[in-house]
Amino acid sequence: MEEQLKIDFEKKLKDFSYSDQEKKFKETNFKEFLKQGFPNRKLESWKFSDLNQIIKSNIGELTFYNDYKKENQIDKIQLISDLEHNKLIVIDGKIEKIDFKFEEKDKIEVLVEQGEETIKENINSLINLNNAFSNKFCKIIIKKNYSLKKPLVIYHSTNKNTQSKNTNSRIDFKLEENACLRLIDIFKDNTEKNFLNIYYNFELDKSSILKNYKIDKSINNNVKYSYNNVKQEANSISETFILSSGSKFFKNEINCNLQGQHSSAFVNGIFDLDDENHHEIKSNINHLVENTKSYQLVKSVLEKKSKAVYQGKIFVSSEAQKTDGYQLSNAILLSENSEFNAKPELEIYADDVKCSHGSSSGSLDENSIFYLMSRGLNYKEAKKLLINGFLLDVIEKITDEEIKNLIKNLLGVKE
């Protein structure tokens, strides 16, 4: 792999004329990745998901170079039709199109950036990989007091020849004071056996609201990693909802710094897994000042040999009195071979806080199945009704009605 990485990185540097500073940034990140490689189980936060092994067994040898000079075809991507939306299309890691057609033009600014690391802690080798190989990334600024009229949908896709490739994309967002953004991530997996590495940075100024819904529903053989880094000022709210289902492997990591008073973070998710799919949600919610709140609810429905991992961490610094932190995970195992791993972590240095966590897993209740079948439903219908019921309370956590309905339709939840 090291040879391939070096060849591909050389190619990458020749593509554009980078300034010395940009070149240095990419080289530093590249060296760091070379040193560390893909995360493996020896790292505590990767102990349930050995990415190095997962890439080896599902993809084999990866290549890292993507030609960003050529135009990619975007007309083949099927867009969501039942929801009006702004769109941003990413193909092989390159932003191919940005279209805010529903919005006031002077309320949104899009900057093309070249490289500056904003996060210092919790950095992992995949962020280095991303910084080394990603294209010029963009920064989207939502101006003060502006709420987008329609959601922004980011489509993640690949070219038809892209296979056994690593693609990297990075987007930064800044929500100025009192701004509001609804952001939906949708995956259009046209090709197989790629490793998608996605990195978002969010700066939430005072009283701004971010809602990010990540929808991985269609079945595919890709391996994905997504990292959300969120910085929150006073009274800001971040809501993240992850529907984790279709990919071979998907790890979603949410790092959230609550650094302004009365800011709050919500991380909710569903693992709906089949076959040998292996998915993870890892959260780090850092309560850094007084009066902040976090809430996390993750529900899993696991078929066959699937595996779900939820590592939820709540960190409360010594200054962060009156913190309210909560996390809960429940799993239904539908097969003897399915697996649910939960590792709640609470690290608390303040004394006046309210923090709790809980986790449960079990099989579908046979008595409930019998009850429903005695009313004329067959086994499949009874099972479906019970699972929908089980998932309903986490779906109800979605605060955006339009998107809630979209997700209900995707899951076949009727009311």
Place this chain on the structure above:
Amino acid sequence: MLKINNLSAKIDNKSILQDFKLEINPGEVHAIMGPNGSGKSTLSNILSGKKGYDVTGEVLFENSDLFSLETEERAHKGIFLAFQYPLEIPGVNTNVFLKTSLNAIKKARGEKELDAIQFLKLVKEKAKELKFDEEKLGRQLNVGFSGGEKKKNEILQMSILNPKLSILDETDSGLDIDALKTVADGVNALRKKNNSFLIITHYQRLLEYIKPDFVHVLMNGKIIKSGGPDLALELEKKGYENIN
């Protein structure tokens, strides 16, 4: 309608029912009374198709072999069990459940399914008859319902599904006197020439309101005595120990 011949049932090699015999004709109401552990609930579970029992013998429902039918097929044919302990199903709206159930049965019978408006009209009417709080129909099935409400909900389901054979498994337990009367009214409203009932109970109390045609005493997995409604009174006086 229902013929049970030499039914024996075991669970984990423990014998629960032995050579059990019973015949129920259309329009009849049978009561089975017995102490705890006599096999009453096992009987109702087996009739509605619960798994986990080793059974021998024969059960015919309208001349078809009940054991060859899955639980839901028995419901389609018109067997209904009112549960002793109705289950709470979180996240499942009561109305949605009722409609799904009714339409599953209608579909299996080749009848036209009800649309939302027709269904709501029916359910409102039945809920009113049973003095069932309509607001509860919009809630999650049995979640947060009191014991009495859960039992009433069973009777509501029964009256909506309009089964041929209704098995009431200790529906009276946990009911106050008003609820008991409402439940009995619901059952009596369904009593017709072709609808039969099997009422399983500890006490004679419910039978004051639902007059049975036959009363059977079940002890140690066997019917030890059968008779008319008077037998229930006799039992109440003498207790199970002294009857035979």
